């Protein structure tokens with residue numbers, strides 16, 4: 001049987017999170033970076049059950065996010081997919097303008113469907129939805145560190161209200177009392193909602209059994225908007241419907257042994273990453289990126305960090321010093337992030353006064369973009385010098401780094417913690433001859449890298465220290 005499930009993820013860590021969950025549910029899954037353009041990709045989508053397309057649309061302008069998502073949908077349809085997931089973060093990260101609602105509605109339009117279930121719950125990581133409110137552990141989403149997120153501050157835990165503010169279609173609630181009655185009750189409630197106004201339906205889920213119920217109750221609705229947790233239910237539904245073959249995906253089969261210098265890049269300012277950085281700094285060489293220099297003096301900063309990193313890893317001697325990883329981070333507390341923003345605003349104001357007359361009020365790079373670019377350039381240079389194992393903390397940060405590296409697809413490997421698998425980069429040449437013949441490479445080949453793309457809020461404080469032991473050796 002061919003590929004059936006196509007997922008469109010709004011960031012890169014979310015994509016690996018979902019791909020890892022699908023593999024755990026036994027689906028043979030591959031993750032591609034962006035909408036593939038190049039020839040020679042057939043083996044990535046044959047003999048798999050699911051393909052996850054990683055996009056960077058969470059904070060993109062709405063029109064761009066819609067265009068990218070629709071292109072991903074069309075590509076997945078061309079591969080044969082008939083069921084689709086619009087993958088969102090388990091903390092429903094979005095801005096007042098979207099992009100969860102606008103992307104979902106564009107996909108609904110293209111698929112001609114009147115209703116889509118929406119469920120970010122991921123109980124294994126303590127994200128639950130009850131009466132339409134998203135909890136992280138015992139706290140409402142709006143009372144967690146997500147309030148202070150640099151790009152997507154979440155100040156309202158009522159998902160019906162959050163999603164309605166970004167959507168044209170009505171947003172309804174499928175409450176837990178119905179979910180608790182099982183798949184048939186869910187299916188009936190969804191049919192009734194479609195017969196009313198249709199639209200988007202936020203579903204409560206407080207346990208994995210609720211996710212199973214939701215997946216089975218969704219039946220073959222073409223689109224769900226989901227966190228990775230719902231993979232449990234979707235896989236069960238596909239299996240029950242006989243849509244999956246007997247072959248199953250296993251995280252470790254085919255996963256290569258990857259050795260070489262190791263690097264942690266942390267661009268997330270989430271509470272969990274702050275603790276992980278603190279823990280790693282005690283044991284390993286660490287460089288803190290100064291946001292102001294990332295804006296004002298990025299070239300010199302990048303060179304300094306590369307020089308420091310190559311000496312710490314021993315790369316300049318042609319062989320590295322050992323297996324100990326080093327850390328480059330911009331991770332900062334909410335107060336420090338506010339201070340960096342304030343400094344940027346002052347600079348913009350001054351620069352604006354000087355340049356407005358000559359150039360008009362042009363756009364300037366935000367502090368977040370400046371940091372992402374610096375971290376991506378540093379990683380690119382260090383991979384070129386021999387780094388082979390990488391942990392990247394932060395969804396947007398991972399997107400910037402992985403794109404700069406030119407990664408095109410990922411094989412899913414062993415799980416480090418819920419939501420974060422190891423992955424290995426895939427290159428068409430791993431599986432197929434290049435179009436020009438076996439001895440001619442039309443493009444430079446990226447060495448095989450071990451990548452762990454960690455959503456900022458995932459993992460315990462020792463994540464950066466212990467993740468390496470999960471790699472096959």
Ligand code: ADP
Nearest residue numbers: 150268270330332340368371394395396397456
């Ligand atoms: P998460 O997974 O926690 O959401 P992201 O990488 O998606 O992490 O988002 C973090 C954003 O914050 C990135 O755009 C990053 O460049 C930005 N950032 C990182 N460090 C700082 C800092 N010190 N000051 C301001 N912004 C920062």
